Amino acid sequence: MTDDAPTPPPEDFRRDLLAAIPALRGFARGLCGNRDLADDLAQDALAKAWAARDSYMPGTHFRAWLFRILRNHYFSLGRRAHRFAPWDEALADRVLVTTATQGSGIDIADVQRGLSTLPAEQREALLLVSASGLSVEEAAAVMGCAVGTVKSRVSRGRAALNLYMNGATEAPPPQVRPAA
Structure with a gap:
């Protein structure tokens, strides 16, 4: 980080991070379609963002920066496909669903x-x-x-x-x- 780009105060960064959690979780859930994995992805992205808070450039799009961290983490996990179970249509049909x-x-x-x-x-x-x-x-x-x-x-x-x-x-x- 350069000297001419000030680091945001920790309380401002924390406030912005907390405000982005619902949208971040929604994006993660949409990407992977699994609530538990989405929560893990969002939590990992938040931890990575907090660890990299000194590299965030104030005045840029905070949410876009945070979503990119989550996206990159998701695709990194996707490259290790053995951790993901394939979609099983037969199993999905057998799962009980309550009608609306x-x-x-x-x-x-x-x-x-x-x-x-x-x-x-x-x-x-x-x-x-x-x-x-x-x-x-x-x-x-x-x-x-x-x-x-x-x-x-x-x-x-x-x-x-x-x-x-x-x-x-x-x-x-x-x-x-x-x-x-």
């Missing part, structure tokens, strides 16, 4: 299943922008890609999720750009 008592609204389990059908890049972009409330620019910084790429992924992810929620059982066909 309300007459309207979207069942969260359906949305989670729909999100799991999306490619990882679309799911991540959709979670960052739509669920976590980051701007497209902040999401691009977290994902390490161009703003237009994030917009495209969010748009395609929303379209595919909409198809799934309306009863489509297969993934939508890939979009083909017309020849110039």
Whole structure:
């Protein structure tokens, strides 16, 4: 860290860190689809952020910095795939589910299943922008890609999720750009 970039006071950093916990947990849960693993990911990201608080540049997007820590940690764990159990559709069908008592609204389990059908890049972009409330620019910084790429992924992810929620059982066909 350079001398011209002051370290934020610990109480300010702590306050910002605590305020970001719900959104961080939501993003983690959307990424992995497992409540326990999501809590572990969020806790690890918070610990890593606290340990690296001297490297945070005040005046930059704190939540984007924190989400990137969580994202990088998640993908590091993903590279060690033997720790993750594969999705077992037969087992999922055998699990008892209580039907919703309300007459309207979207069942969260359906949305989670729909999100799991999306490619990882679309799911991540959709979670960052739509669920976590980051701007497209902040999401691009977290994902390490161009703003237009994030917009495209969010748009395609929303379209595919909409198809799934309306009863489509297969993934939508890939979009083909017309020849110039």
